[in-house]
Amino acid sequence: MSLLELNGVKVHFPIRKGVFVDRTVGYVYAVDGVSLSVEAGQTYGLVGESGCGKTTLGRAVLRLNDITEGEVVFDGTDLASLPDEEMRRYRRRLQMVFQDPLGSLNPRQNIESILSEGMAAHGIGADQDERRERIKEILAKVGLPSGSLSRYPHEFSGGQRQRIGIARALVLEPDVIICDEPVSALDVSIQAQVINLLEDVQESMGLTYVVIAHDLAVVRHISDVIGVMYLGSLVEEAPSDLLYAEPRHPYTRALMSAVPVPDPEVEDSRERILLSGDLPSPASPPSGCRFHTRCPWRQDTLCATDRPELRDVGGGHRVACHYAAEIADGRIRRADESVPATPPGPPSGADAQPAAAEDAGDASEAADEGPAERRPEPATSE
Structure with a gap:
């Protein structure tokens, strides 16, 4: 049995x-039927665009958000059915690093008070002196001096505050840490330091991570398995290298095509997938496949009527798409692939969307105009 299972x-x-x-007039379906498993010592990455439900799912594991339906099985125990007092005891083994390093720290408490509060609540350490020594050991692990104990959160930089958030989770000696956008608010150089810190601490303490992030490069670097969420559902899951080498779901392909490549020749020649329309409201999700309203490969049958199940296509690769096999082998092509690709032209001020050539009599005449092609922006997550 896996250490953490969501059913x-x-x-x-x-x-x-x-x-x-x-009175209740409706519901926001923030998370709507997610099943996954995380092995001990593994790092599970969760990605998707803003509003897809990643953070809500992470908070639901710790029961910071109430679970409407389903099971969260941690080490053989269903956390969703535990009384509040028993759940409080389990939170020592399940900790979270929050997205906003400053907003998650009490500005009126110094660092020793912030870190020792949880230890005292869970009975760790015989007295304050013993807890102080333990805190100094953890601060050394995350690269902060012991002199930080008497300082307050506003006296630290963003990277240092995130290290304090990591130290607050580590002092309770947890088994699982849920990292919600642990580096999104930091500079690039500081991001690398925090990611390396998380990897070093995981190796030395045998931790299990669930990393929620919008930066696909960060997720690829740190994760063993990656799950892709869209509108409250898991649409694809695979080992990290396999997912990046062979994305099978149309939404995952669109996300991958939005990641810039630091090679101009590759960047200009690689496939770009532009999604039409906006993200549907989670209060009124589409019927059938949640992604069919924006999918370039959508078909007239099944897509709008039947919700696809997450099924294994081999090698631990799971995908929720009716036509994943047909798309992979080219039997189903994108709706816009019949239009010849226009090479990028000279800059024309602001980024411009390529003009549609629907009613043009001569396709080559439209191509000669040479409009600049806009690269899709990477999806972000809150």
Whole structure:
């Protein structure tokens, strides 16, 4: 059995309306049936664009958000059904590093008080002196001097505050740490330091990570297995190298095509996938496949009516797409592939969308105009 298993987890937030009588008029389907497993010592990366439910899922594992339906099985125990007091004891083994390093630290407490508070609540250390020594050891692990104990959060830089957040999780000696965008608010050089720190601490303490991030390069570097979320559902899951080498779901392909390549020749010649339309509202998700309203490979059958299950296509690669095999071998082509690709032209001020040549009588005449081709922006996550 895996250390952490999620079975059909759903988190729905009620939409309430009324002045005198508060009534529920609908739900926001933030997480809608996610199943995954994380092995001990593994790093599981969770990616997807803003609003897809990644952070909500991570908070649901710790029951910081109430679970509407499903199981969160940690070391053989279903956390979703535990009473509050028992769940509080389990939180020592399940910790979280929050996205905002400053907002997650109490500005009125010094670092010793912040780090010792959880230790005292869980009975770690016989007295304050013993806890102080333990805190100094953890601070040394995360690269902070012991003189930091008497300082306050606002006296540190962003990278140092994130290290304090990591130290707060480590002092409780957890088994699993959920890292919610651990480096998104940091400079690039500091990001590398924090990622290397997480890897070193994992190796020395035998930790298991669930890393929530929007930067696909960061996720690839640190993760053993990657899950891709879209509109509350897991649409693809695979070992890190396999997912980047052979993305099978149309949404994953679109995400990969948005990652810039530091080689001009490769960047100009590689496939670009532009998604049409906006992300649907999680309060009113589309029927059938959640992605079919934006999918360049959508078909007239199944896509709009039947929701695909996450199925194994070999090698631990799971994908939720009715036509994943047909898309992979070229039997189904993108709707826009019949239009000849236009090489990028000279800059024309602002980035411009290529003009559509739907009603043009001569395709070559449209190509001669040479409009600049806009590269899709990388998806971000909150």
